[in-house]
Amino acid sequence: MNEPHKQQVTQVPLLDVNRGNQLDSEAIEDAIKGVTDSGRFLFGPDCQKLEESIAELCYVERAVGCASGSDALLLALMALGIGPGDEVAIPSFTFFATGSAVTRLGARPVFVDIDCQTFNMDPACLREVITPATKAVIPVHLFGQCAEMNEICAIAAEHDLHVIEDAAQAIGARYQGRPAGSWGDVGCFSFYPTKNLGGFGDGGMLVTRYPSLADELRLLACHGMRPRYYHSVVGINSRLDSMQAAVLNVKLERLAEATIKRQANAQRYRELFESEGLAETLLLPQVADQMDHVWNQYTIRVPNGCRDALRSYLAEQQVGAEIYYPVPLHQQECFERFGYLPGDLPNTELAASQVLSLPIFPELEAAEQEFVVAAVGRFFAMEQAAAA
Ligand SMILES: *Cc1c(COP(=O)(O)O)cnc(C)c1O
Numbered sequence: 001m002n003e004p005h006k007q008q009v010t011q012v013p014l015l016d017v018n019r020g021n022q023l024d025s026e027a028i029e030d031a032i033k034g035v036t037d038s039g040r041f042l043f044g045p046d047c048q049k050l051e052e053s054i055a056e057l058c059y060v061e062r063a064v065g066c067a068s069g070s071d072a073l074l075l076a077l078m079a080l081g082i083g084p085g086d087e088v089a090i091p092s093f094t095f096f097a098t099g100s101a102v103t104r105l106g107a108r109p110v111f112v113d114i115d116c117q118t119f120n121m122d123p124a125c126l127r128e129v130i131t132p133a134t135k136a137v138i139p140v141h142l143f144g145q146c147a148e149m150n151e152i153c154a155i156a157a158e159h160d161l162h163v164i165e166d167a168a169q170a171i172g173a174r175y176q177g178r179p180a181g182s183w184g185d186v187g188c189f190s191f192y193p194t195k196n197l198g199g200f201g202d203g204g205m206l207v208t209r210y211p212s213l214a215d216e217l218r219l220l221a222c223h224g225m226r227p228r229y230y231h232s233v234v235g236i237n238s239r240l241d242s243m244q245a246a247v248l249n250v251k252l253e254r255l256a257e258a259t260i261k262r263q264a265n266a267q268r269y270r271e272l273f274e275s276e277g278l279a280e281t282l283l284l285p286q287v288a289d290q291m292d293h294v295w296n297q298y299t300i301r302v303p304n305g306c307r308d309a310l311r312s313y314l315a316e317q318q319v320g321a322e323i324y325y326p327v328p329l330h331q332q333e334c335f336e337r338f339g340y341l342p343g344d345l346p347n348t349e350l351a352a353s354q355v356l357s358l359p360i361f362p363e364l365e366a367a368e369q370e371f372v373v374a375a376v377g378r379f380f381a382m383e384q385a386a387a388a
Helices: 017-022 026-040 043-055 069-079 097-104 123-129 149-158 209-221 242-252 255-275 307-316 331-339 344-356 366-387
Strands: 062-066 087-091 108-112 132-135 160-164 186-190 205-208 296-300 356-357
Touching: 026 043, 026 160, 026 242, 026 307, 026 366, 043 062, 043 205, 062 069, 062 209, 062 366, 069 160, 069 186, 069 205, 069 209, 087 097, 097 108, 108 123, 108 331, 123 149, 132 149, 205 209, 255 296, 255 366, 307 356, 307 366, 344 356
Parallel strands: 087 108, 087 132, 132 160, 160 186
Antiparallel strands: 062 205, 186 205, 296 356
């Protein structure tokens, strides 16, 4: 028998959602048809099914769908009564939504520096920023690895702080065997298409151990209306629609398998970078003790100020790579009024200048990873030749 013809790799995308979606295209089409035939575009049975499945995945009592991960964060803070005069401790090295949820409610974000190895909130730095006005902390499980929740929850308990987990990038991740989203008062998930469980548009989910909090979240996500046209509180309109839920129910069945593939890809990158002799030139991502990392991103650090040059070279070589995130929240123009100065969060600022995320999606092929690593290798060979 002939070897199947292997196509020469000439480019590698950062992400190709179509490859994953094609695996289930028939089931997804059937699910969508089911919703269109039912005419129940909101609050359909698919929504309830997804909520039950996500609650089970997270080992919690309740899950409440909403329109996005950003709304999940906002709703969680609303339900916990955060408002003007309150401080909320958050990392600065995160996606913008972690911060805007806080400022939208008139509360003040207090930025906590990270551990450079994991990119997550450093519990020792959290301790330093707590004041009598601090009401909550939002640890972010960045790139698919949990923050050190044991210590963060202990500090929060000591100071009577609410804990809201931004688990948008970390569905299925665990720390000490315990799932992301199950540690705090509320866990927030996103189904944005680039997330590990990505829909065909926007979507989000809140999870909690507390049935009464779940009830409050559901009320707030539906204009605070109960019964119909009677409003006891001012909520927002944030719903997960049936179409997204139907698609996500199909995709959820493959999540565990897709996560294992991401983990295998991360392991293969490590081996390839090591065999190219690049494991010291670059700082490869680290998995902390007792963490099950789900690799939403594979993020390397490029020291010596050559990150941007490497990124340009990779773009020339048709390798997708992205900087998550180039400007930390404490240095965003819209947050200038909080008075942070360069140098206030040294690890965060260093990470922002060094990080580069490489393709890691589940269907990425070994030959594509070899192509990525070879391109990185050529870049550093050229750098060394130029320096000599
Ligand atoms: C994606 C993301 C969000 C927001 O989710 P959306 O569904 O896009 O609103 C919040 N926090 C983090 C860390 C994210 O990665």
